[in-house]
Amino acid sequence: MTRRVPVLGRLTPSRLGALACTAALSASSLAVLYHVVDVVGDLRVFWVVLVGSLLLAAIAQAVRPRTALAVGACLLGAGLLAYVLTAPESYARSLTVASVLDDAVALLTGYSVLRMVNVLVWALAMVPAPAFLTWYFALRGRDAAAVGVAGLALGFFVLTGDSTATATLVGALAAAGAVGLGTLDAHGATRRQLETLAVALALVAVAPLVVTVTPGGTGAAFGGAATAPSTSLTNADERVGLGGAIDLSPNVQFVVRSSSPAYWRVAVYDRYTGSGWVRTGDGGSLSGPDGPSEPLTQTVTAKRPLSAMPAAAEPVAVEGVDYRVTSGGNPVPDGVLVANESYRVISERPRGGRRALRTAGANYPAAIESRDLQVPDTTGSRVAALADNVTAGATTPYAKASAIERWLAATKTYSLDAPAANDHLVRTFLLDSDRGYCVHYASAMAVMLREEGVPARFVTGYAPGKRTATGTWTVRGVDSHAWVEVYAPNAGWVRFDPTPAGPRADAERAIIANASSSSESGGGDVGATASTSAALSTSTATSTTVSTASESSATTTGAVTSTGASANTGPLGGDPTLPAPRVLLLWAVVALGVAAVVRRLGLLERVRRAVWVRWLPRGEPAAVVAGAHERMLYVLGRRYRPRRSGETVREYLDAIEAPVPARRLANLHERARYRGEIADDDANEARRALRALRGENGRP
Incomplete structure (x- = not known):
């Protein structure tokens, strides 16, 4: 049986607008990586990696989302492995779970990625997975998923302080626009709805001018002089x-x-x-x-x-x-x-x-x-x-x-x-x-x-x-x-x-x-x-500067005692401290956004179902058979099609040409339900049939 390949369908103005917003959001995070590669490497390599990732996203339209997610995870894992293998020998020797967690906390509390010694490999490793997944979902019309991936990438650079206020604002507007236009396109956009979306985007743009919570911002959002916090050449800042x-x-x-x-x-x-x-x-x-x-x-x-x-x-x-x-x-x-x-x-x-x-x-x-x-x-x-x-x-x-x-x-x-x-x-x-x-x-x-x-x-x-x-x-x-x-x-x-x-x-x-x-x-x-x-x-009126972060923060500095013995264990090093209130507030906003995306995509229900289908029933033989039978119908529905209303189990199994384990399990369920003839051996047989069915059809 061939799998249905999702397509974009008719390219309406709303759909084109959603794609344009997704491109702007993706570019907001990729701009940081572009700058990093510009500073320490060859931009031609950046473009080769990015174009290759986009081509892979187009080719992968024929595969299921779970397969695409696996590909994205492999791309990210391979990149991180390359980063570790090319890292300085001293870092590789000190690599532990604790040091990795310390480094992650440091990055998420304002440690600029530009301070990483092996940042070129890291930056190139971070390009493929977000770009591939963002455009895989965008080309399938799954705007919420595309925004979720690109938004997480941008949010990461906001927390490290490497995303400017302008890039962050553009990303926020683009994310709202992509989800809004995508939703309107799916249900048929009207002029009134588009006007409402425009007002909402305007509010998103004005909000940062009233309350600023973005750490590491280095410029004004709209025109004017690009200013930064006062800094000193004699404070040993990073x-x-x-x-x-x-x-x-x-x-x-x-x-x-x-x-x-x-x-x-x-x-x-x-x-x-x-x-x-x-x-x-x-x-x-x-x-x-x-x-x-x-x-x-x-x-x-x-x-x-x-x-x-x-x-x-x-x-x-x-x-x-x-x-x-x-x-x-x-x-x-x-x-x-x-x-x-x-x-x-x-x-x-x-x-x-x-x-x-x-x-x-x-x-x-x-x-x-x-x-x-x-x-x-x-x-x-x-x-x-x-x-x-x-x-x-x-x-x-x-x-x-x-x-x-x-x-x-x-x-x-x-x-x-x-x-x-x-x-x-x-x-x-x-x-x-x-x-x-x-x-x-x-x-x-x-x-x-x-x-x-x-x-x-x-x-x-x-x-x-x-x-x-x-x-x-x-x-x-x-x-x-x-x-x-x-x-x-x-x-x-x-x-x-x-x-x-x-x-x-x-x-x-x-x-x-x-x-x-x-x-x-x-x-x-x-x-x-x-x-x-x-x-x-x-001068706060005329300077165009990179924002500074005081080296007195223990988050970003390896501790050295008065004898000069360094306690640093990695390229980031240091003991993490509690982030500033505005960073905690931003984390809360990001968490709410992630929760909304997860709910929108039904990910929690999918995770619950994935765990449920793998948890084999226990208890009385009749309950075991009934539970295994329910899980069988779920597995078959994911693999072939759901059972239609009014369709008997036998008719459904015949229609989809169900495998032998499914038919054995259906017979056991009928015997338990209508005859009451069920024993422990039958319960064990039901478990074996469900295991065989799952093994034959792969992960549901």
């Missing part, structure tokens, strides 16, 4: 957003006692997203450079609350506070350092400085090449061509770094009022703008070096500050800074600072002078004004 005007604080942040000055490093970022930088992975260890080094001891005293621990590179030991270590090798306090709290750091500084890079070759470790040469595909060929032009004639990594550093300092104007980048920060700064500050200079140099095959990373922290006594440096908010570190084989990371020193110093002096003038006229003491604001924060 992300740093770039672009827009900034305000530098003249207040003293901390004081360092050291035998010599240094750049006080706070955070290291290795993944450039186009609009910001992300630190991948979690949990690291304090370790010195790869080559010869010399020790430097520092005692740092906070003068206002600090959520970071500035220290010269490379810190190898910390005393005085409890801390953990980021994947970039920087210590971060467990909590916030209060005013006058101190800690002691021992750092090992690479001996020779830039001279180490001058004589180093280009034989980079595989881990360095895979992590610190990454540039998004959409950065464009013009940036690569500019890097080639600037470094023309430079044959060594040192010569290329020096050439780019000189070119940026000579051709770009330092300004704290740089315009926001609407797209890629580096591309805008290099090709379309002539103004920027340290973030622009450092980002541009790192990306240009990567285009030239030289590993580089983006670093934030503080310049040395002002020497106020013998062996003492006072560091203010105006000293917060960003620079570049370039990797030298067998030596370590070497600092380069492409920001023009003169203009930057002039801007700092002007800020301090203005603050001092304000203090003298009653505005307060510049050095001691109580302020817990960030030293360097983005």
Whole structure:
């Protein structure tokens, strides 16, 4: 007997609208994966995987939904297996059920997927299953199921914080539109009904403007300036957003006692997203450079609350506070350092400085090449061509770094009022703008070096500050800074600072002078004004940034004791904490939506029936036979067709040409019902017949 193949039927305007809404909803989640692949991989691979998944969905129209679900599960399982097999060896060794659950909780409470070390394989693995199932159901006209699959994918990225507010809003509107138009198409849409649906969609669009519960949103829903929460270059956040005007604080942040000055490093970022930088992975260890080094001891005293621990590179030991270590090798306090709290750091500084890079070759470790040469595909060929032009004639990594550093300092104007980048920060700064500050200079140099095959990373922290006594440096908010570190084989990371020193110093002096003038006229003491604001924060009116998440959250950071021993067990790591109220509220809304979809599809009843048909009857022989007979009719109805009203059991079995076990079970039921001649042996025979029937017809 051949199976009936569902078809879309007549393509009415309502049906076409439902398909368009499904496409918009699916695109809202796929856009996140597209961005991830753009940042770390080859977009051509993304398109091949996506098109292949859509073609498979079209071909699979001939199979039953349960078969399609099995195919989707296999696609997802194969992808996750590929992710595990290609994950770093340290993660594979520590893979346990507990670590997987911890990672899942971390992702669902705001841990960006861009922080995953092996995110390219993960992103490509996540494309096939949702795309296949969404369009399998959509092409069969099962709009609720299609929306359920695509909606779950989008909801996941909302919880990780990777879906923008605009994408989330579009997805919500599209989901409502797909279900509404699909329902109207099934029952014959009228103009009045379509108008009612339009009003409902308008309400969905307006609601987020009244109450915002979406975590991780990074932009305005409709036009206007795309703003983000204020962020700091000196808070060791897992992300740093770039672009827009900034305000530098003249207040003293901390004081360092050291035998010599240094750049006080706070955070290291290795993944450039186009609009910001992300630190991948979690949990690291304090370790010195790869080559010869010399020790430097520092005692740092906070003068206002600090959520970071500035220290010269490379810190190898910390005393005085409890801390953990980021994947970039920087210590971060467990909590916030209060005013006058101190800690002691021992750092090992690479001996020779830039001279180490001058004589180093280009034989980079595989881990360095895979992590610190990454540039998004959409950065464009013009940036690569500019890097080639600037470094023309430079044959060594040192010569290329020096050439780019000189070119940026000579051709770009330092300004704290740089315009926001609407797209890629580096591309805008290099090709379309002539103004920027340290973030622009450092980002541009790192990306240009990567285009030239030289590993580089983006670093934030503080310049040395002002020497106020013998062996003492006072560091203010105006000293917060960003620079570049370039990797030298067998030596370590070497600092380069492409920001023009003169203009930057002039801007700092002007800020301090203005603050001092304000203090003298009653505005307060510049050095001691109580302020817990960030030293360097983005303007909420003009910045286009990636949203930030504080590294102080134990959800996303591997814990490290004061001895420096890491307790991290995976690329996510950390102990989960209770999500914020708005995340819990969103979970509740998602749960209600899932419950509605489940009820709409009758999934609970199907699950109940699936369990019921496999639970063989127990008890009195007559009850056993009656129960087995009822289950037999259900199995046959699923396999062939349901029994029609007024049709006797014998007529039904003859019509569908039922197998022998079904006929044996029917005879037993007739004997039990009309003769009352039934015994334990008959009950056992009924169970055997039902088992045989289920085995012959497969899973009902």
